[in-house]
Amino acid sequence: MTNIEHSRGHQASASKASPILGPGDNIGEGDTYLVLDVLPKELCDTAFENLRKEVKWHTMFHKGGEVPRLVAVEGAVDADGSFPIYRHPADFTPPLLPFSPTVSLIRQHVERVLNHPVNHVLIQHYRTGADYISEHSDKTVDVVHGSNIVNVSLGAQRTMTLHTKKDALAPGVTTRTAQRVPLPHNSMFVMGLETNKKWMHSIHTDKRPMHTKSPPEQFQDGERISLTFRHIGTFLTRDEGKIYGQGAKGKTKEDARLVVNGGEEAEKLLAAFGKENHESAFVWDDGYGEGFDVLHFSEQSDNDDFPIVYCSKFRQQHGDLRKTIDRLEGIVGEVDEHLAVRPHHPAPVLPTIPLPTSSAGVVGIADANATSASSLEGSHDVPISEQDLLLGPADNEAISLPELVPLISSSALPSVSTTTTSTSSQPAPASAFVQNSSAVQEELSAQLAQMAGQLRRNAVHFSEALARDQAVVDVAEEKIGANYDAMKKERVRLRDHRAKSMGTTCLTLTSIFVVAVAFIWMFFIIRFT
Numbered sequence: 263m264t265n266i267e268h269s270r271g272h273q274a275s276a277s278k279a280s281p282i283l284g285p286g287d288n289i290g291e292g293d294t295y296l297v298l299d300v301l302p303k304e305l306c307d308t309a310f311e312n313l314r315k316e317v318k319w320h321t322m323f324h325k326g327g328e329v330p331r332l333v334a335v336e337g338a339v340d341a342d343g344s345f346p347i348y349r350h351p352a353d354f355t356p357p358l359l360p361f362s363p364t365v366s367l368i369r370q371h372v373e374r375v376l377n378h379p380v381n382h383v384l385i386q387h388y389r390t391g392a393d394y395i396s397e398h399s400d401k402t403v404d405v406v407h408g409s410n411i412v413n414v415s416l417g418a419q420r421t422m423t424l425h426t427k428k429d430a431l432a433p434g435v436t437t438r439t440a441q442r443v444p445l446p447h448n449s450m451f452v453m454g455l456e457t458n459k460k461w462m463h464s465i466h467t468d469k470r471p472m473h474t475k476s477p478p479e480q481f482q483d484g485e486r487i488s489l490t491f492r493h494i495g496t497f498l499t500r501d502e503g504k505i506y507g508q509g510a511k512g513k514t515k516e517d518a519r520l521v522v523n524g525g526e527e528a529e530k531l532l533a534a535f536g537k538e539n540h541e542s543a544f545v546w547d548d549g550y551g552e553g554f555d556v557l558h559f560s561e562q563s564d565n566d567d568f569p570i571v572y573c574s575k576f577r578q579q580h581g582d583l584r585k586t587i588d589r590l591e592g593i594v595g596e597v598d599e600h601l602a603v604r605p606h607h608p609a610p611v612l613p614t615i616p617l618p619t620s621s622a623g624v625v626g627i628a629d630a631n632a633t634s635a636s637s638l639e640g641s642h643d644v645p646i647s648e649q650d651l652l653l654g655p656a657d658n659e660a661i662s663l664p665e666l667v668p669l670i671s672s673s674a675l676p677s678v679s680t681t682t683t684s685t686s687s688q689p690a691p692a693s694a695f696v697q698n699s700s701a702v703q704e705e706l707s708a709q710l711a712q713m714a715g716q717l718r719r720n721a722v723h724f725s726e727a728l729a730r731d732q733a734v735v736d737v738a739e740e741k742i743g744a745n746y747d748a749m750k751k752e753r754v755r756l757r758d759h760r761a762k763s764m765g766t767t768c769l770t771l772t773s774i775f776v777v778a779v780a781f782i783w784m785f786f787i788i789r790f791t
């Protein structure tokens with residue numbers, strides 16, 4: 263335990279359950295520690311104000327809402343323009359800018375303490391005690407193995423709360439182990455990756471009235487700036503088109519591959535992020551080992567707020583083209599629907615059969631048929647048109663019902679008047695009816711087979727049409743992709759061309775000017791000599 267001044271009231275009561283740790287203490291898994299007075303006086307006295315002014319603050323979005331603090335991202339940009347990328351679940355992340363002067367100075371001190379480089383920083387401004395960061399584990403797909411994650415704190419003291427992950431609870435235990443680490447002005451919280459794996463961390467809101475807070479908590483009017491430095495091993499090329507490094511599929515710059523937006527790979531990465539957040543035994547190789555080339559988690563972005571990394575002009579144009587393709591796909595779909603064969607139901611057969619005679623057995627059969635006929639009737643009130651079905655030769659051989667029914671009614675079935683007067687002593691009409699019933703059943707089976715065949719052919723026809731449409735859309739998409747690349751090249755060419763023509767124009771104007779001066783000069787010489 264340390265003598266760091268910690269909060270009273272609300273925070274003090276919460277601290278009963280969890281130890282308050284500080285410099286010299288083993289935090290988390292023992293690979294995590296706090297360093298005080300990390301920056302020299304002259305830097306730490308001015309850093310807060312300078313950062314407030316020089317950092318390009320943004321509002322970040324997650325799950326459709328604003329994150330409750332201002333954020334900015336800075337990093338080491340390579341000579342060829344490539345830069346580190348830290349991927350984590352967020353709807354929009356601010357663009358990465360090169361390290362600003364004050365951040366560069368802080369970075370030097372951090373690297374000295376850490377003994378390893380850091381090339382990426384997420385800077386966060388907790389404007390009041392109401393700003394916070396909810397419980398999470400940092401996502402390590404892009405964090406260099408074996409490195410540490412560092413939070414430098416400037417301004418008001420806030421408390422870092424650590425909790426073991428739920429899945430590590432022993433059976434029957436419901437309370438997670440917690441630790442609290444107050445982060446005063448000019449301190450540096452160094453978190454090892456083992457702690458990040460087994461514990462989650464957060465900065466809770468602190469809404470107590472200002473006058474009840476301790477002096478370190480009141481410092482800078484309760485505002486806090488934190489700088490989360492990381493050593494990132496994954497990079498994007500200058501045009502954001504390719505990705506390489508630890509968390510990508512291609513591990514070196516030479517193996518850089520095109521970035522992927524949305525789709526199955528993005529979903530897989532999001533699922534791995536979820537696992538890392540909740541599983542104490544998360545294994546990097548299992549979750550991230552295959553590498554991910556995902557840059558954006560959804561296929562298109564309509565947001566203009568972050569023009570550099572996440573919403574370049576090209577991306578916007580690409581998004582517009584995609585929308586056009588989607589509209590075209592919709593139109594093709596509608597046309598297909600119009601052209602599609604409309605299913606027609608065959609006319610019910612059974613109602614055409616005359617009612618049975620008084621013979622008990624025969625009446626039973628007839629009743630059953632009448633019932634099934636009436637139940638069929640409700641759903642088949644559209645008369646069949648044979649031309650509307652896509653019939654094959656096999657169907658033509660099937661028995662045709664309309665031909666069969668009159669045959670049955672006229673020759674085999676007893677007439678209604680006969681059935682009312684005849685009795686069981688007249689077996690001939692009854693057996694004729696049984697014969698007819700089995701003929702009708704055969705006919706029904708034949709017609710069902712015919713319908714099944716038809717359904718199958720329609721399904722095949724439909725899937726073939728879909729496959730054709732898919733091919734058309736794929737070709738269009740490929741062409742648009744090619745156009746996009748061509749436009750990119752054209753843009754670079756135009757820029758070069760403009761630079762060249764500017765040079766030529768300057769040269770021409772200078773020449774004209776020199777010639778004019780020479781001419782005037784000559785004129786005067788000739789005139790006065």
Ligand SMILES: O=C(O)CCC(=O)C(=O)O
Nearest residue numbers: 384386395400413488490
């Ligand atoms: O503000 C802090 O110190 C914590 C920031 C943090 O946990 C993060 O950026 O992942």
Ligand SMILES: [Fe+2]
Nearest residue numbers: 398399400463
């Ligand atoms: Fe974090």
